[in-house]
Amino acid sequence: MKRLLLSVATLWLLSVLIFAGARMLPGNVGRAMLGPFADARAVEQLNHELGTDRPLLEQYATWIGGFVTGDLGESYAYRAPVAPFLWTALLNSAKLALVAFLMVVPLGLLGGTIAALYRDRAADRILSALGLAATIVPEFVSGIILILIFGVWLRWFPISATAPEGAGLLTQVYHLILPAIPLVLVLFGYIARMARAGMIEALDADYTRTAVLKGLSYPRVIWRHVLRNALLPTISVIATQTVYLIGGLVVIEILFQYQGIGSLIYTAANKKDFPMLQAGILSIGILFTATTLIADLLYALLDPRIRHGGDE
């Protein structure tokens, strides 16, 4: 309960910060919409229509009052309700993140496991070096290289991540594979390293030695005892990457012409579309708070030590 209240307080603080922060950006909304060459009277009129000429406190009250009752307000730029834009963007981002996860998690675990089993040998060295190299290549560089090879030259994959309307699941996934690869590259090294560390710790653990000594076959030891124990810390690392995968993909979304939450926030900030910007950032905030909260609760559930520590 205490945790829940804290989360709500955090989110409220975030809402105030976003609201104030957005309004501290220089320039006024009507001007940003109509452009520098529009007549001052037209700008004033637009600001009036949008209500951006009202007192700040009043604007905040209207917005947050609407927000908690599920009314996300109307976009300044598109003059249409924010909610459909937000849901589409969140759903799209979730789809892309899911495809990336489905690719990177097995690959990362496999890589980490192999590296741990062949510790300090060639396979380990190569995997670590590759993982590190892939992590430091920025998404827009790997993205463009991938497009040029697989989209332009070989034409195996579509360049746009947006599938045609009404496309089936497979087509949608097909469109998302190419944009997911740069994310896989960024995350692979990270996950593989965590998996390797967890594996090594588990391999060195007493219970593993016991299992080997009691005569279990090697693959069985790895599968039943080592992997299970090695995975826990890796999974928590993966969980922390969820928000990155959903909220931090502006570059990939722009490169692959995809309407995700990252590009929604980016364009809203550029255009001073405050209702859209606020809803976008706050939804990321809610997502982050929720994942952390769930992760904490799960940990507590799984590990009695944490549960007891938390109660003190």
Place this chain on the structure above:
Amino acid sequence: MAKDRRLIDRLRRGRSEIENHLIDGLVDGRISRRDFMRHGSVLGLSLPLLSATTGAAGFELLLPSPARAATGGTIRVGQIVPAGAIDPVKIADGGGITVLSQVAENLVLSAPDLTAQPLLALSWSPNADGSVWTFKLRQGVKFHSGKEMTADDVVATFDRLTDPENGSNSLSAFTGVLSKGGTRKVDDYTVEFHLDAPNGGFPYVVSTDNYNAVILPADYAGDFEKDMNGTGPFKMVKYVPKQGASFERNPDYWGGAPNLDRVEITFYEDYQPQILAMLGGQLDVIEQIPVLQGAALLSNPDVTIISTPSSAHQEVHMRTDMAPFTDKRVRQAVALTLDRPKLVEGLMRGKAQIGNDSPFMPAFPSTDTSVAQRQIDLAQAKQLLEAAGMADGFEVELTTEKYLEIPQYAQVIQNAVQAIGGNIKLNIMDQGAYYGDAVPGNSPWLDSTMGITDYGHRGVPNVFLQAPLLSTGTWNSAHFNNKEYDGLVTSFVASLDLESQKDTAGKIQRLLLDETPIIYGYFYDFLTATRKGVTGVEPTAMSHLFLQRASV
């Protein structure tokens, strides 16, 4: 040309004095054939008359022609995402204009060859002093809803745009030209515009140059996105904000049904993804590519670049009321350091025309081409600086926007000025920050000592001559204040007759070369990319994309 007096006399019959003066100018050789076509089209001389007079055969019109054999198909267009809702009254960017040009039309087309051509208006003519213009409307034009377009719709459209209450984006274009109530219906197919002041270039104010001025039904309620009810060659099928729009052929189009079955426009946040998509065979047309970013397409054999010459340019302003530019010799010196042919070749890849430090690009019929072109002259530049007491050079900050080739242009200027001891510090900002609130005191654009600002294409130089340079101009970032200039511009704008326009233009050009409040280094072409095999795509430098004659 051979002078066939009888033909000329027949043509002169029934024409106004201004029109006959133009015809005489052509006959006497004072006016070139091309200028005659261009200026005659503004005055509303009909095209058959213009061609009869010049004897020009095969003059290529951008006019929609009767449909050829329908070939069908879908054209896929890439375009930067419109900045806001598609409301013709408020649209202010290329993305919106491209969408709008599929479904709605202006009275007049400001064509790429700088002629004014009939769209929804068939013909137009001014009264003796150019203060009242009468427009005859095309008959039988239907909105997508099926209702016929008449003078009532035209009057309502212009009253809507000129009413400050509506926050129209074209209010600045109409200021001092046309006010609410100035548009009057004569009969169902005739409209009179009673102007605030005489204006020889008025047809351009209601042309595609003023992209907000598309004719909408009189009962338009501000909900354009719902059905995009206009008179255009395509009808909206679907519009998804931020994502794209699709259109289908309008079988009832007054110019004949288009070849294409469908137009699919996809919105992108940036140019590079569009270029990659075209290379990957997923786009047929990219509405605009900037010359530097588009380099990969310029040399690609599978891509055709449509290079539309335009009056778009980047103004380098120098604050005439701030050090070090209070002395005009310093401003002249800076302008003399630029190697313009090299600038056009290097920076703009040859896709631009050289500028002569006034908005009069050589292609405007009113430009006095006898004014000598300013060329690089470092020795003279140094002398001028010395005479201004700045032999040791000067320091200044150049503030500008991160847009197209502007940052690179700023660097070119920075390097060029070093040759005469000028030390320029660059301050390149995000576009929104650069324009700020667009009012003096709260806008780096209008406040900076030196800056570079992008100006889009116009079919006549009037807008460029007014707001950025008049002492009362709202975009006057050079803070130029010259009564003689103000007077010359007022008479230029009012003038109906090409020769007096040319005469005044010469004076303005010389005055601006002498004062140099703004450097006009080049006028850049508007580049549209099409996949090889795609034909009939007709862009304007204002971001219209006419596809009624396109086929894939």
